[in-house]
Amino acid sequence: MADRVSTLTPPPEGGLVMPDPLRGRDDRGGAFGYLMDALRLRPAGRRVLSALSIMLFLVGAGMFAYPFVTDIYAQQVLQKPLEDQLASDAIRDAYAAGTLKAGDPLTRIVMPKIGVAAIVVNGTSPSALRAGAGHYPNTPLPGEAGNVGIAGHRTTYGKPFNRVDELMVGDLVQLETPLAVHTYKVVAPPAGVPTPCGGGKGCWITIPSDWSVVAPLEGRFLTLTSCHPKGSARQRIIVRAELVQTQPRPTS
Numbered sequence: 001m002a003d004r005v006s007t008l009t010p011p012p013e014g015g016l017v018m019p020d021p022l023r024g025r026d027d028r029g030g031a032f033g034y035l036m037d038a039l040r041l042r043p044a045g046r047r048v049l050s051a052l053s054i055m056l057f058l059v060g061a062g063m064f065a066y067p068f069v070t071d072i073y074a075q076q077v078l079q080k081p082l083e084d085q086l087a088s089d090a091i092r093d094a095y096a097a098g099t100l101k102a103g104d105p106l107t108r109i110v111m112p113k114i115g116v117a118a119i120v121v122n123g124t125s126p127s128a129l130r131a132g133a134g135h136y137p138n139t140p141l142p143g144e145a146g147n148v149g150i151a152g153h154r155t156t157y158g159k160p161f162n163r164v165d166e167l168m169v170g171d172l173v174q175l176e177t178p179l180a181v182h183t184y185k186v187v188a189p190p191a192g193v194p195t196p197c198g199g200g201k202g203c204w205i206t207i208p209s210d211w212s213v214v215a216p217l218e219g220r221f222l223t224l225t226s227c228h229p230k231g232s233a234r235q236r237i238i239v240r241a242e243l244v245q246t247q248p249r250p251t252s
Contacts, residue, residue, distance in 0.1 A: 101122065103128050103131075105121055106141075110176060113166065113167055123137055124137070132153055147215065147217040154227055168201055170185060172186075178249070180249055182245070183243070187202065204237075206235065207236065208236055224240075225238055
């Protein structure tokens with residue numbers, strides 16, 4: 001919504017300007033100012049104001065603390081157990097058989113350029129993404145032909161994709177699965193798409209309903225998606241990388 005522009009109304013002929021009934025004394029907020037003054041003059045009104053102030057303070061404090069609380073929850077409550085699960089024989093067998101359930105650990109994503117090493121779970125439901133990042137279930141598994149899709153948070157739940165806009169073309173992204181380590185290299189955005197990230201960077205911007213970014217591709221690619229700008233879901237920021245190496249993990 002565009003900002004409203006305040007204008008002054010010219011006075012009538014003769015120069016006499018009638019007082020505006022919506023303006024409070026000393027122009028302190030119009031009708032709202034009158035209401036506040038009336039409440040201050042009454043004991044009950046003062047109690048209402050005190051309660052309102054406390055409520056507004058608590059709401060503001062809660063909004064400020066929310067990202068930190070979700071970070072602690074993702075990193076301490078979810079990520080550590082997921083690390084142990086990813087290394088288990090049960091997850092290895094389920095991964096090999098293609099029977100992982102929603103919320104199971106699927107891979108560890110490592111982005112050395114921006115200091116990220118986080119477990120990616122199977123699925124992109126709200127509950128799955130509380131771990132921080134999730135694999136689009138209708139896309140290939142890491143290393144497979146096509147377009148592997150992973151969504152991640154930028155400002156909450158560990159914010160693993162907080163700095164994806166800093167990834168440069170040529171930077172490496174690794175997906176460590178129970179069976180292999182797949183290394184991808186960030187590629188340039190497609191021609192003609194909005195690229196506000198700056199020259200040489202791999203990200204581009206699209207709308208939230210643009211499912212084409214995780215559509216099948218010829219070759220072996222990885223596509224990362226997250227919200228944009230930070231703290232907003234108005235758009236999506238996208239980074240794509242191409243598989244350059246696969247190293248099988250030794251079996252125990």
